[in-house]
Amino acid sequence: MLNRRHFLALTAAGLSLRPAFAADWAAIEAEAKGQTVYFNAWAGSEQVNGYIAWAGEEAKKRFGITVEHVKITDTAEVVKRVRDEVVAGKADGSVDLVWINGENFRTMKTEKLLFGPFSESLPNYQFVDVEGKATVTQDFSESVDSLEAPWGMAQLTFFADGAKVAEPPLSMAALTRFAEANPGRVTYPAPPEFHGTTFIKQMLLEAVINPSMFYKPGDGAIFSTVRAVWESMLDGLHKNCWREGKQFPKSQADVTQMVADGELLIGFTFNPNEPANLVAAGRLPPTTIAWQHKKGTIGNTHFVAIPMNAKAKAAAQVFANFLLSPEAQARKNDIKLWGDPTVLALSKLSPEEQQAFAATAAPGSVTLPGPTLLEPHASWVPLVEQAWLERYGKG
């Protein structure tokens, strides 16, 4: 088994890594046989659950690994569970693999709760689009350091019923004008709900001409230079928001449901294919349209990581590697099944493998894509959340 010290020793010695890994990988696969992977993953979507069930069955057939999907609502639960287990000295932990990114990853990495490095030595990592997708190595401005394996891509994406919204607003300014024309029909979930926080961060990025300042650590003094602009933009939007911006829905799922009901006109999601997926599932009308802002929206990558006290580390790596395989990634990419964009570079795949990713235009797909903006440095999150709560949290 590789640990950090071995890894450093190998690179320091300038050894050719691939053959060494190949031998190691066979050993890992052998060790994995018969192990059970307790995969802790958010379970709010039937499509996601269905996909994980499929991957589990394949892992059983191909590698003799049993995968148990531990259904969770919030990854913070898992972070705390692992922390408690480690503090209690429990070596055979209850979590073998966790679906994770951002704040939770940073916490686990800083507190040294993760096993690894491992992800870059997974055989299928060679197909990952390291060059084209900056977020597969930088998770919310935190260096991944091979401690988590990329699984899928996300980008803030807006959607609406095209029958009601003819011209989608392609910027926050346009969204504010849209709300003026349609008072009470736009809103976002209250931060610190993840999507709500992303929304106000997006507002922050669009508040300035050059957002480079947000990619460095922020503090109260730096924030004060942009705070007034940011707040006046939010004020302008809130004036014509749902409930005049005095109340906000609790979750992105609520917003989506309110769009389906017609109570709101515009919703948003982190999975660009979710609108199409919801159309396929009969929860949004077939006239649904999806778009991203012209100058870009915040995007990131989600990963799987192995806690340092995982019981089935070998099987967890084998399963993480399978999730990275072109076959598993293509299936995940399929809008009818899940529609989670791939982390792989199609150019690194064989023509047949590329074929499996060929997108079939489905109702609700993103028609007006925008570039991906990196997440602001993590230190900005408490700043904007606290400021938002002080100004808008009292109703």
Next chain:
Amino acid sequence: MLRQLAALPLFLIFLLPLALSLALILPTIAEAAAFKALLNHPQLWGAAGLTLFTGLISTVLSLICALMIIAGRIDKPPQAGAMLALPHLSLAIGLSLLIMPAGLLARIIALPFGWTSPPMWATTQDRYGLALTAALVLKETPFLVWAFASLLNRDDLRQAFRGQSAVARSLGRGPASVFLRIIAPQLLNRTVWPLVAVLAYSLTVVDMAIVIGPTQPPTLAQIIWTDLNDAEPAIEARGAAGVLVLSTVILLLLWVVGLSVRLGRPYSRKWLSGPPDTGHRKISFLTQTWGLWGLFYSAIVILLLFQSASGLWPFPDLLPESLTFSAWEKLLSDGRPLLTSFLLALGTAMTALAASVVWFEGMRPSGDKIMLWLAAFLLCLPSLLIGLGQYRLFLALGITGTALAMFLAHVLPVVAYVFIMLQGPYRGFDQRWQTTAAGLGQRRVAFLRQIKWPMLKAPILAAFAVGFAVSIAQYVPAQLAAAGRYSTLPIEAVTLSSGGNRALVAAYGAALMALPLIVFLLAQWLSRPRWRAR
């Protein structure tokens, strides 16, 4: 010696685990910095005001409603058991499906007015928490009615009340006066702890507040819940500080209420023995209100079932575009969570009942106070805090993810409710029956089996049913103790519904009700009085 042994079962399944859990969690959270952070929380004061408003108003209204309902039906107490089976969460979901801007009521109004999009009503998430208050009143009133009815269904109390009423009436008092001055005080005396449970619940409820309460600011319990769920230790500590503050506020409130009742006693006594009413106020119309409750609960259940089978359902259509059973297929595709929940509920409710009865038979009544306070205290604590304490305990014992941990995690709140429900009726049992039986040379066991327990059948079955329902509804402690090795109905419900699929949410809302409903109906049927004097 034998007396002390009678405390052993409750000690092992309740007192010891509770004490150890608190000992493991409290020292880690009492940090000065956390209290400072809490004081700096921008929403603290608004949230505190909202919490007190919704909690106090809903408790007072529930009590008034329950007394009004009971007043009209002293001789034939209403059967509230079936309503208790509807979990809090399901009721909140059902109520919001009814009153929200895209809900059924709005759709009914939209048709004649030709609305094409939902109205801008603030019927849920209103800033004063009125919808939350309404949901709490709708849920807690049947609980109090049930607590009163289980007293009125006791043969000894029935006889006593009947005699007292006859005397009072012959002295010229009207039915309202008889109820308010003679029966209500005796009922309230015996239901102090269920009332405490209602108040504590209303002030700490999280799941209902999430569904139907406001966000800016939310209730204190919601702020605590969000903080405790945070992976950042400092934020978690702020949530824990909030727990201590909220618990202190509740204890202070209880103390103030208890004190004012005590101080007011001379005045209330004067009023109780005051001259008869000149007018004979009729109270028969009040019995009608009970029918409304039944109507509302039926509507909620029908709405949940209907929503669970609905596909796309655009506004303002009264019917969904399509019906689908995919939510139910999903729910029933794996029978294990259902079975686990059922076995746990059965096992914990029976254990809690047996342990409580052993306590009552062996311990002096003076010892009940400590159990009652601890049980009420437990109900005041957010389930997340006590769940985390238990989880640390199980971790230290190396039993996370085992059946034993699941049992212990479920049995704690079940004991609290069963003990609170049973203490009043059990201790209120007329001791003269025992004296008479002993005088006739009957042995204690025979007396218990042939006389006491059959006479206390109704409250015993009631406590069992409540315990069963409490077990079925456990989410947080279960989720922590299970460590992903077991799944229960609420674990499935909460995780699957975090995606907001309304059909799935409704299906689980209905499914969570099904098992307790069966148990409550059985309890109700088994506890019907054996004879009904006209």
